[in-house]
Amino acid sequence: GAVVSQHPSWVICKSGTSVKIECRSLDFQATTMFWYRQFPKQSLMLMATSNEGSKATYEQGVEKDKFLINHASLTLSTLTVTSAHPEDSSFYICSARVGGSASYEQYFGPGTRLTVT
């Protein structure tokens, strides 16, 4: 149980275009989903937190107009990288948390490798 999927697993796009990444919880309802970015040989950096039906909360330094997050249902969150540039090339990973105050564990998706040319 507690499976999270991401689509696509990898994508190559041209500079200036937009890319949408989907994150789905397959067998549970996710109250909260998180989006992380990981550059090569670096740690995971939290970009934003999204709760179903409400606006995402972005971490300091993350441009909300560039990284659009939509959490339309309890099983789906999307991250759209708008006007992508080569410096946006990274590994994007989502995670989902089951609701409840005692539930801290996050279930991670397999990640999406974005390359902007």
Next chain:
Amino acid sequence: GENVEQHPSTLSVQEGDSAVIKCTYSDSASNYFPWYKQELGKRPQLIIDIRSNVGEKKDQRIAVTLNKTAKHFSLHITETQPEDSAVYFCAASMRDYKLSFGAGTTVTVRA
């Protein structure tokens, strides 16, 4: 926000020996401390976690200890095997459930 420091950045051990990774955190309000194993290009996998009301937890060859007073926690892997080679991350979370990750430790187990 929370700041998590992790040491060492690389660790090479002989197969069968033990490996220890240490992390410190800055915010005393942190109450959840997971450890993840990540292989190249893959998702982080939770290997063990501990809550702030517990001092130690063990799962087969893996154990985690937490010292709330000193604000540090450690991962111990005993009887290391080649398949333990990976990058390990510690993390800390407060009541907002956000995870702050350490910089990672690349563990290499020599056969």
